[in-house]
Amino acid sequence: MIVAVREAGLTHVKCFAHTVNLASQRALKIDRVNRLLKKLRTIVVFFHRSTVANALLKQKQGMLQLPDHKLIQDVSTRWNSSFEMVERYLEQQPAVLSVLMSKDVRKTEKDVVLYETDLSNAEDLVVVLKPMKTITTILCDEKQPTISLIFPLKHQILQLMQVIEGDTAFVRDIKEAIIQDINKRYIDEEDYLLLTSAVDPRFLSLPQLDDERKLAVFSSLITKAATLVNSDKIMKVKQEPDDGVATRKPELPELPGPDLNQDKAPAVTPVTVKQESSAMEELFGDVFVTHVQPAKSTLQLLEEEVSVYKGEECIPLLCDPLEWWCENQYRFPLLPRLAKSLLCIPGTSVPSERIFSTAGDIVTAQRATSSCDHVNMLIFLKKNLKQ
Structure with a gap:
């Protein structure tokens, strides 16, 4: 294995x-x-x-x-x-x-x-x-x-x-x-275990480490989260088919030209007319922005999220870290993806071994003809049905 x-x-x-x-x-x-x-x-x-x-x-x-x-x-x-x-x-x-x-x-x-x-x-x-x-x-x-x-x-x-x-x-x-x-x-697995403890809000303070080691752990956390987020992005670029035929614009009607036989009219001094502001300008004139700030990269967003996350207080030891991430996933849009992928890993094989023991108690000589689906359902009910 x-x-x-x-x-x-x-x-x-x-x-x-x-x-x-x-x-x-x-x-x-x-x-x-x-x-x-x-x-x-x-x-x-x-x-x-x-x-x-x-x-x-x-x-x-x-x-x-x-x-x-x-x-x-x-x-x-x-x-x-x-x-x-x-x-x-x-x-x-x-x-x-x-x-x-x-x-x-x-x-x-x-x-x-x-x-x-x-x-x-x-x-x-x-x-x-x-x-x-x-x-x-x-x-x-x-x-x-x-x-x-x-x-x-x-x-x-x-x-x-x-x-x-x-x-x-x-x-x-x-x-x-x-x-x-x-x-x-x-x-050999210590760095990986430190990463899993860092995403657990019960142990995010990492009191066992010095400041330099903590900084290295959270830097690794940012890198791992960025890699995971980028791998989840699916870029779909839709391109229209090019059939080699240019689309022609409709021709504008020909306007009547000046009458050449008419005597030249005297020059008229142009009058400056004050333009009235439109309703859109009156509504958005004060808040209209002509310069848009460039979008932040995934790495910059993750650095900001980790900085906020490090300032959080540790939750009680009896609380469920996965429930905490579910409740705070809107505050941290990017980090929960990494946290859920790590915190779903059990630290022991005891629960799975108990399932095998439960299966041994269910599949007896008196139930030797039970189908696989029936046995699976009985095991599921045994482990999940609340008393």
């Missing part, structure tokens, strides 16, 4: 949700983190298999006034399931510890007990990976996961994962692993 995109001369941008998953998975593969997850996984499996332990857990939850939640078991292919497993364990840790210390539960104490250091590391792991979980939730939104989110989110991850004074060695290893993985992503 990547080769096909390159051969077509297009820009390939990888799914950012997949990128976040790879960076988080790299952090979870650190030895100390991996050992912690194995211990937690052992405890969760123990409670899932033991009906006695599960029943005691519910009793302890009621006594300690904890939420009636089950422990979560992670899946190796989903890093956020490991995060949720640790987070749920910390939530239920008092009840779990009370059950494990009960004499009514058969257990191997070495395998299912976490020590104080393990609990401290688990708390640090949740704090460090919390932003990654929030970003994953944002990208899983099917309405506004636009490509313009990628650069701001990547920059935010790099800022949050900076090692600060007071970080333990455990936290430092996790942050460094995530930074090393994120830094090598989207290097």
Whole structure:
């Protein structure tokens, strides 16, 4: 697929949700983190298999006034399931510890007990990976996961994962692993991602860049928009057919000439008559312009639009950038064409993958004879019908 995109001369941008998953998975593969997850996984499996332990857990939850939640078991292919497993364990840790210390539960104490250091590391792991979980939730939104989110989110991850004074060695290893993985992503596509963020009214201020880099981004925006506008123009020149026959004008009737035999009349002194102003002159005399200003080029018009656009205030993050451009397309006649062509690109493949999952739920053995049109309609209704 990547080769096909390159051969077509297009820009390939990888799914950012997949990128976040790879960076988080790299952090979870650190030895100390991996050992912690194995211990937690052992405890969760123990409670899932033991009906006695599960029943005691519910009793302890009621006594300690904890939420009636089950422990979560992670899946190796989903890093956020490991995060949720640790987070749920910390939530239920008092009840779990009370059950494990009960004499009514058969257990191997070495395998299912976490020590104080393990609990401290688990708390640090949740704090460090919390932003990654929030970003994953944002990208899983099917309405506004636009490509313009990628650069701001990547920059935010790099800022949050900076090692600060007071970080333990455990936290430092996790942050460094995530930074090393994120830094090598989207290097060749950075200019393209900056362009998409510039046309998003939520991020038009580009606070991550200095003034020189901002100027370069908006200059590139003007060039791209001018190219797109010029390609859309269709010049139709209508020419009349030339059949080689000149059109003759009708001859004017011959006026009677002077009578040569008549005696020459005396010369008459011409009298200057003051011309009366016409109604058109009275109406348009003060505003009539004989000199017309030359029309501005597309490039000049775009420079003016971008200058006005840069002065706009950023819209709230929860607003839809495409709706903003639809509402302001009369103020900016040229820029919306470029903005819509870029903001319609999703920054993640999660919504499309969900469609495949929906199709798998619809096309079952009981519906094996359904026609393609029927299946397409059912998928469409499932994804678009408001509950």
